Amino acid sequence: MLVNGSQILAPANDHHFAVPAFNISDWAMFTGIMDISEELGAPLIVAIHPNELQHTTRAFLPSVIERVKASPIPVAIHWDHGASFEQALVAIQCGFTSVMIDKSMESFEDNVDVSRKVVEVAHAVGVSVEAELGTIGKTDDYAEAGADTIIYTDPQDAATFVKRTGVDSLAVAIGTRHGIYPPELKPELRLDLLDAIKLAAPLPLVLHGGSNNPDDEIAQSVRRGINKINISSDIKVSYHQKMREVLQDPAVREPMDVQPLCVAAMKETAAHKIRLFAADGKADLY
Template sequence: MLLNGRDLLDVANRHGFAVPAFNISDWAMLEGVMQVSEEEHAPVIVAIHPDELSHVGVDLLPAVLARAGRSTVPVTVHLDHGATYEQVLTAIRAGFTSVMIDGSLLPFDENVALTRRVVETAHAVGLSVEGELGTIGRTDGYAESGTDDIVYTQPDEAARFVAETGVDSLAVAVGTRHGIYPAHLAPALRLDLLAEIKAVAPLPIVLHGGSNNPDDEITQAVTLGVNKINISSDIKVAYHDKLREVLLDRAEREPNTIQPPAVRAMKVVAAQKIGLFRAAGKAALY
């Protein structure tokens, strides 16, 4: 069942759980994400970053949408971290059902103006929009967009941003970073700040950089009103580490023997996240 992000996340907001947004970068990863979501009876967001889209190509999107459409669970196909209005238009033409416009590196007023423009365009064709206020940290050169120093989302600005843009969900900066944390950098969420933001902006709140964070902090974040959590690095590490292991056997050359063990390894991680986010079994609510 294919839904836009607003219809998917509004249910999560009302019922107090978070939908996992799993980034995929090939067909096997997509199939693994869909399988584990169906096995866990959990709604899911298939997230594709512009860098990932440049890798898989927009020609894959009809197949992604077809797989989502015949799924037994609710699915949103989401553009992750769209950086420009033009990237969002490309996603709309390709068939995404939800888009993110990330103007977090812009001054507040410019972020509002860009996000409002995307909202007006996307809402006109039935798509939902996620905006971002504050900056997620980064851990290394492989991580998605972010800054060395986190710029935390301020509650008063969050309330203004939501009112002035009309976004359907809001990604906030409360201490997470994209990528895998190195030994010298310990993750720590500002749960007090998250509670303040949710109190003044009661729409679905999004947590980017969800990989590699302590389970107890993620559990508390869901309790405090996070309704979408992005997971990219954790499932990619599981998938590609297993691929490396399998490929050490030089006799292996067929994808249907090489990729299934990697998909199974990824599904173990994804299933743990689904349970942690309280999303298991929630497909029945739609």
Template sequence: MLITGKEMLSVAQAEGFAVPAFNAGSGQLLTAVMEVAEEQQAPLMVAIHPDELSFLTDSFVAQARWLANNSKLPVCIHLDHGASFDHIMHAIQIGFTSVMIDASHLPFEENIAVTRKVVEAAHAVNVSVEAELGTIGDTGNTVEGGVSEVIYTDSKAAKAFVERTDVDSLAVAIGTAHGIYPKHIKPELKLDILAEITQEVHVPLVLHGGSSNPDSEIRRAVELGINKINISSDIKIVFANKLREILSGNNKEIREPNVLFPPCMEETKKVAAQKIELFGAQTKVELYYQ
């Protein structure tokens, strides 16, 4: 069942859980997260970054839409970190049901202007819009990018931003970073800032850079009002590590994709299942049929 981001997150907000948004950078990752969501009976946002889309080509979105339309799971296909109006328009044209415009690097008023323009265009064709206020950190080589110094989201600014843009969800900066943290850095969420934001902002809130943070902090963030959490690095690293293990083995004749990739997909599914449970999204499919 293909739905919009607004439809997806309104249920999560009302019921107090977070929807997993897994970055599906390949057909194998897409199949893995669809399978584990089915097993867990969890709603699913399939996130695709513009760089991933360039690699996969537009036909990948048609594949994702077919899987969604032929599943009883509520599925949203989401553009992750669209950087321009052109990115957004292209995503809408090829079938995304939710888009993120990331103008967080711009001054506040410019961010509002860009986001408002996207909202007006997307809402006209029933596509949901996520925006970002504040900055997400960057731990290294990720397609999502980020900055070296986090600017935390201000609660009063967030309220004004949402009211002036009519955005459907807001990604907030509370101390996360894209990628896996180096061993010498201890990730820590500013949950007090999140609590302030939830008092002022009444649209669903989004957490980017959810890989590597302690489970206790993520669980508390959901309790405080986070309704969507993006996961990319965690599912990709275990996939890649398993593939390296297989390729470095003694059997040099392994070459068939249907032999190479299934064990890697199983490792991805293990991590994805743990995230779904952590976010409280398991068994929530039935809520979308009430």
């Protein structure tokens, strides 16, 4: 069942759970994530950022849309970390039902202006919009890496931003970082700040950089108002680490001898996240 971001996040906001947004970058990953979400009866956001779409190409999207439409669970197809108004237009043309415009590294006024412009166009064709206020930290230099220094979201700025832009969901900065944390960097979420942001802006809130954070902090963030959590690095590490292990044997070459094992490892990680976010069984709410 294909839905947009607003349709999938409204019940999460009402019933205090978070919908997982899993970043996928090939067909095997996508079908594995669909399968485990259906097995657990969980709503799903399939997230693809510009670099991932560059890898899969736009021709990938019609097959994704066809698979989603045939599914019994609600699924939104989300353009992750779009960097410009023009990118948002491309995403809408490709068939994404949810788009993110990320101007968090720009000034507040520039962020408002571009986000509002994307909202006007997207809402006209039934596509929902996510924006970001504050900056997510980074642990490496991949595409959506983030900032060297986290700029935490100000609650009153969040309220003003939502009112002026009309966005459907807001990614907030409360201490997460994209990527996998090195040993010397300790993840720590500002849950007190999350409480204040949710009070000021009670729309669905999004947590980026959800990989590699302590489970107890993530679970608390869900109970306190996070309704969408992006997971990319954790499932990719599981998938590709298993692939490295399988391909140690030089005789292995057939896809069916390689990828099912990788998908199984990824599904195990994804299942843990789905349950951690209290999303299992929630497809019945739609």
